[in-house]
Amino acid sequence: MIKVKTKTILFDLDGTLIDSTEAILESFGVAFETFGTSVPEDESIKKLIGHPLDLMFTMLGVDVSQADAYVGAYKEHYRLISRQKTTLLPLAYEAITYAS
Incomplete structure (x- = not known):
């Protein structure tokens, strides 16, 4: 039996290869506006990026019973x-090309 040597590289996507901050901030704004509540400052939202969405909303003042909505x-x-508001980070393409 011939053994084929394979190479696998895993990349984290958001924050490593792409930047979706603009889409995230806009979507949070729309969610708060949908329910008639004031939109938190961008910096408050940015500090929480990476946490689960329901937790982010409750940390931003949404009652836990409303978080799913x-x-x-x-x-x-x-x-x-998301596709229009997400950008490739500098050198991401080059890094993937080099790694392949």
Whole structure:
């Protein structure tokens, strides 16, 4: 039997290869506006990026009983805009090309 040597490289996507901050901030804004609540400052949201969405919303003042509804509004909007509002980070293409 011939053994083939394979090489696998795993990359984290968001924050490593792409920047979706603009899409995230806009989607949070839409979620808060959907329910008639004031939109938190961008910096408050940015500090929480990486946490689960429901936790982010509760940490931003949403009652835990409403968090799922906010997450739904967020996801609905994010699906519409994520491709247009997400950018490739500098040198990401080169890094992947080099690694392959």
